[in-house]
Every structure is written in C-alpha cells, then in structure tokens.
Amino acid sequence: MDRRHFLKFSAAGGALLTGCAPFQVKDTKAHVVVIGGGFGGATAAKTLRLLDANLKITLIEPKTQYVTCPGSNWLFAGITNLTQLSVDYRTLQVQYDIDLVTQSVATIERNIRQIRLTNGDSIGYDRLILSPGITFKWDAIAGYSAEIAAIFPHAWQAGLQTRILAQQLQAMPQGGVVLIVAPPDPYRCPPGPYERASMMACWIKQHNPRAKILILDSKRSFSKQRLFEAGWRANYGYGTANSLIEWHSLADNSINELHKASKTVISEFGDRFTGDVLNIIPAQMAANLAMHAGLTNPHGWCDINPLTSQSVEDDCIHVIGDAAQFTPMPKSAFAANSQAKACAMAVFNLIHQQPMSEPHWINTCYSLIAPEQGISVVGVYRLDDEKRRIIAVEGAGGVSHAFEEQISRSEAGYARSVYQNLIKNSFG
Ligand SMILES: Cc1cc2nc3c(=O)[nH]c(=O)nc-3n(C[C@H](O)[C@H](O)[C@H](O)COP(=O)(O)OP(=O)(O)OC[C@H]3O[C@@H](n4cnc5c(N)ncnc54)[C@H](O)[C@@H]3O)c2cc1C
Structure with missing residues (x-):
C-alpha cells in the first residue's frame, strides 16, 4: 500500500x-x-x-408514495400534478431486493x-x-408553526401543501399579492424560492395579470440571481412599475413575525407586508x-x-x-x-x-423561468489534499452562460430530462 x-x-x-x-x-x-x-x-x-x-x-x-420536491414548483404554472411527481418503492423492493419497512x-x-x-x-x-x-426552525418566525403551515403552506416538503398553495394562488382575487418569505442560508434547494416565483408569475400572467409576487428575502443575493433577473425582465416586466415579481432583500431586517388574522408578516425593525397568499419558507435544519x-x-x-x-x-x-x-x-x-x-x-x-x-461529487440544478425557458448551475467537488474538506473543482461547473432564447429553450428541455433521469437513477 x-x-x-x-x-x-x-x-x-x-x-x-x-x-x-x-x-x-x-x-x-x-x-x-x-x-x-x-x-x-x-x-x-x-x-x-x-x-x-x-x-x-x-x-x-x-410514506408509500414519495412526492418529489424537484419539479414541484412546476405545479404553480399548471404544467405538472402531484401524480406525475410521485414515485414508489416497488422497483427497489422487487428488482433490488431491498427490504422496505413502511x-x-x-x-x-x-x-x-x-x-x-x-x-x-x-x-x-x-x-x-x-x-x-430537513425540518424547520419553527421559532424563527413568531406566530408561524407546523399547524399554521397547513393554512399558510411552506410547501418545502412537496405533497398536499404544494397543492393547497397552488389552489390559493388560483383563488386569489384579481390584483392580489403573493408574499414569498425566502429563508436564510443554508436551506434545501437554493434556487427554489426564485423558481417558485417564476412559476407563479407564469400563472398570474395568464390569469391574474394585475397581481404581484413579493419575495421577502433574508439574504443579500441569491442563487443564479443574474439569470433569474434577466429571465424575469424578459417575461414578467421585472424592474418596471408593472413587474409581476419584486425582490426585496431584508438582510439584517428579516421577517420574524406572522400576524395570521391580517395575513401580515413583520420584520425585525417593524416593516409590515400584507398579502392575499402567504408562502412562508422558514429557516431549516436536519x-x-x-x-x-x-x-x-x-x-x-x-x-x-x-x-x-x-x-x-x-x-x-x-x-x-x-x-x-x-x-x-x-x-x-x-x-x-x-x-x-x-x-x-x-x-x-x-x-x-x-x-x-476517493469520492467525487456533482451537483446540477435546473430551474424553469417559464415552461420553455430554463437556466442551470453545475458544480463538481473533490476532497482537498488533506482529505478533510470538500472543495469545488476549479474550472468545472458554473452557471448558464446567459439568459438567451435559444439557450434557455434547450435548458428547459434538459431540466425535464435531468428530472426524469434523476428519478430513474434514484428510485428505478
Ligand atoms: C420546491 C423545491 C424544489 C426543488 N427542486 C430541486 C431540483 O430541481 N433539483 C434538485 O436537485 N433538488 C431540488 N430540491 C431539493 C431536494 O428536494 C432535496 O435536496 C432532496 O429531496 C434531499 O434529499 P434527502 O434524501 O436528503 O431528503 P428528502 O428527499 O426529504 O427525504 C427524506 C426522507 O426521510 C424520511 N424521514 C424523515 N424522518 C424520518 C423518520 N423519523 N423515519 C423514517 N423516515 C424518515 C421522509 O419521509 C423523507 O421521505 C427542491 C426542493 C424544493 C423544496
């Protein structure tokens, strides 16, 4: 040796x-x-x-049926449903001889x-x-809890809550406001809240064009921000008075309270935001x-x-x-x-x-901005020379070159095939 x-x-x-x-x-x-x-x-x-x-x-x-979080934001644009997002464990049991305990x-x-x-x-x-x-740090937002999440769903563990949130979006009055409270790092799926806003905007653009989505973020910046913002500009009027999406960084002034009856969230310094649909995604932990x-x-x-x-x-x-x-x-x-x-x-x-x-790891995350427009981020990782820390492999990975029609159309196709491959690779 x-x-x-x-x-x-x-x-x-x-x-x-x-x-x-x-x-x-x-x-x-x-x-x-x-x-x-x-x-x-x-x-x-x-x-x-x-x-x-x-x-x-x-x-x-x-669970006998696992509903995948990947793809679950697509439900808000009406381009998938919970059945299509569900997998079971039969192949693992039958083909791979794994004992399943439900x-x-x-x-x-x-x-x-x-x-x-x-x-x-x-x-x-x-x-x-x-x-x-994961689970949620329920005490991070006073007034929010596992029980209240049934009314104001986080939908961050895909399933019934995802459907409820989509129904709330569809039932929102004309010109209504959706509040997405985006969590602090680290949390599952860094681009997730922004893909969600995109998919919701896609739906309201067709059905409720005077409505608005406000992202209240406890971060200063977010994953694939340049690409998301370019996609929002191209599709949802981002940056104009009529934008369907507004992003507000509330770093150092995070949302820390919910007033349920008035559908209002309140920041540390007392800023108040009232919405018709509230999607509160709390801070997370194992x-x-x-x-x-x-x-x-x-x-x-x-x-x-x-x-x-x-x-x-x-x-x-x-x-x-x-x-x-x-x-x-x-x-x-x-x-x-x-x-x-x-x-x-x-x-x-x-x-x-x-x-x-010696292990190597890969990550790829595709996000849809619109049903036929996608963006992506890729990372390749290895151990450092002491074999103690994970580091990104320099020069490997990166984000989509730009938000351009031809590229984003291809990436929307890749997003769907990566999803199918990941399901097959993990469960099939
Ligand atoms: C809206 C959204 C969109 C996303 N989109 C993407 C995407 O496009 N691409 C991507 O790569 N990732 C995406 N993700 C992230 C992805 O869903 C998670 O990173 C992934 O599910 C993590 O897998 P996991 O096995 O760690 O946990 P999970 O998938 O959550 O699986 C954990 C399992 O453990 C079980 N469990 C928990 N406690 C117990 C217990 N006490 N006993 C027995 N079982 C238990 C649960 O029932 C659950 O089935 C998205 C996430 C969200 C919320």
Whole structure:
C-alpha cells in the first residue's frame, strides 16, 4: 500500500477501529439499514445492492408514495400534478431486493446499534445510513408553526401543501399579492424560492395579470440571481412599475413575525407586508430524528467525515443528503444522489475492509423561468489534499452562460430530462 492509499485508508480505518467494530471479511450478511426513502436514502440503498449482492439492506420510510420536491414548483404554472411527481418503492423492493419497512423511526439507540420504530418494533443494524431530510426552525418566525403551515403552506416538503398553495394562488382575487418569505442560508434547494416565483408569475400572467409576487428575502443575493433577473425582465416586466415579481432583500431586517388574522408578516425593525397568499419558507435544519440521536451540531446540521460520510459523532452512522453538512455542496436532490453513491461505496469498503476510494461529487440544478425557458448551475467537488474538506473543482461547473432564447429553450428541455433521469437513477 503506497503512502497515499495508506493515508486514505487510515483516515477511514481509524474511525472504524475506535467505535464501529469491523466486520469479518467473509461476513456477507452484514445488515445495512437506510433511514429515509428520499433521493439520498433510495440511491444509497440501490447503489449498495449494485455493489454487493449479499448484503442485507433495509430501507425505512413512512410514506408509500414519495412526492418529489424537484419539479414541484412546476405545479404553480399548471404544467405538472402531484401524480406525475410521485414515485414508489416497488422497483427497489422487487428488482433490488431491498427490504422496505413502511414506518417512522422514533429513536436510534446508538449504544446497541438498534432502531426503534414508532410502532414499537426494533431493528438492529451493523451500519446505518441516515438521510432524513430537513425540518424547520419553527421559532424563527413568531406566530408561524407546523399547524399554521397547513393554512399558510411552506410547501418545502412537496405533497398536499404544494397543492393547497397552488389552489390559493388560483383563488386569489384579481390584483392580489403573493408574499414569498425566502429563508436564510443554508436551506434545501437554493434556487427554489426564485423558481417558485417564476412559476407563479407564469400563472398570474395568464390569469391574474394585475397581481404581484413579493419575495421577502433574508439574504443579500441569491442563487443564479443574474439569470433569474434577466429571465424575469424578459417575461414578467421585472424592474418596471408593472413587474409581476419584486425582490426585496431584508438582510439584517428579516421577517420574524406572522400576524395570521391580517395575513401580515413583520420584520425585525417593524416593516409590515400584507398579502392575499402567504408562502412562508422558514429557516431549516436536519430532521428531528438526527437531532434527537445527538448527531447535529449547534446549527442543527450533521457534521460528517466527507471521505466516508460517517457522522463525527458515531462511526457506525453515515449521514447524507440535506441533513448533512457537505459544504460547499448545496442541499439538492442531485447532490443527495451523488453523496449517496459515494457513501454506498464507503460503506461497502468498510464492510469488506478494503481501502477507501476517493469520492467525487456533482451537483446540477435546473430551474424553469417559464415552461420553455430554463437556466442551470453545475458544480463538481473533490476532497482537498488533506482529505478533510470538500472543495469545488476549479474550472468545472458554473452557471448558464446567459439568459438567451435559444439557450434557455434547450435548458428547459434538459431540466425535464435531468428530472426524469434523476428519478430513474434514484428510485428505478
Ligand atoms: C420546491 C423545491 C424544489 C426543488 N427542486 C430541486 C431540483 O430541481 N433539483 C434538485 O436537485 N433538488 C431540488 N430540491 C431539493 C431536494 O428536494 C432535496 O435536496 C432532496 O429531496 C434531499 O434529499 P434527502 O434524501 O436528503 O431528503 P428528502 O428527499 O426529504 O427525504 C427524506 C426522507 O426521510 C424520511 N424521514 C424523515 N424522518 C424520518 C423518520 N423519523 N423515519 C423514517 N423516515 C424518515 C421522509 O419521509 C423523507 O421521505 C427542491 C426542493 C424544493 C423544496
């Protein structure tokens, strides 16, 4: 083993020796449990099976149908529906021989490597892959809560709330106002609020042309801003008095209160904004399960060793997807899929006590400005020379060259095919 391989191996192997007891090389029935059947969890389970025909793999997910967040903003322009956005786990079960447990996990009993389900059953594991997604910092906006979100949907976990928000948009009085309260970094899908505004504007342009969308942002700038703004100028009168979209940066003066009865949100310095439709997207953190298991840092995210995606708190647990801190990768389905593949490889190597292979990751995010106009951002990532941090590969990736008719038309087509490929790659 050369020095380079030794360093890579010992970085992971060191962790393996301290906590998670090694498997026998010939132990072909190691049990890997995956929690969360989203893009991260589904891809991890599938990839592990592709790597190892003999592992026992269990996927735990409470929903029988998973509604994808990617594509869910398209619902506001009326170009998709929840059925088209839904996937199930049949292929993973039948074709990839993954045991599916349709339950929620109540607790992870780390000391005995066991999971307790909400129905009281327990499942033991040799290695655990955790991809539970996000939850919201409900206390960030006084007056907003999980219950109130049923009335003023965040629609940041696609499903019923997405449909309710679309219905509210469609029922809005002529000349009405939509307020989108955009969250602080980091959050899932950095371009998401702006794609949403675009898709809503596309709908109101046809059905309610005097209406307006106000984005109240706790950030100074946002993902693909130059391209979004160019697209809004071309389609929605952005920058003019009649613009369908207005973007207001409220950095240092964020929205921190909701007055439900008057449909008003209030900023730290007392600025008030009243709307007919309120889409409040709160600040985010890793899903509750990760916090209750003691796997989160003070900001609410799970720190990991990027070489293996092992939690820094527990060598037997790998955390991927939105819940994990893969900075500078954004929190996206594409990124979760990429992290899941690298994680599956690491789990395979640890189980079989093989040297670690060095992971690389990719992210691609397409956004629609209008049904036939798209923009994109791509990033390629690797480990730094110390194998401790993730860094962007210089010269790889970037954003769409410009918002031009021909390019954006092609990118709208790519957006649809990337979505279909991602679904197939993760769940099919
Ligand atoms: C509006 C919107 C648009 C987006 N568009 C894009 C896009 O175009 N491209 C892109 O790449 N990304 C996009 N994203 C981001 C993408 O949806 C997320 O980054 C991705 O879903 C993260 O995958 P994940 O596996 O980490 O979490 P999730 O997909 O949220 O999956 C987590 C799963 O864990 C399950 N779970 C949670 N707790 C438990 C528990 N206790 N027990 C068992 N299971 C549990 C949940 O039921 C859920 O199914 C978008 C997001 C939004 C909100």
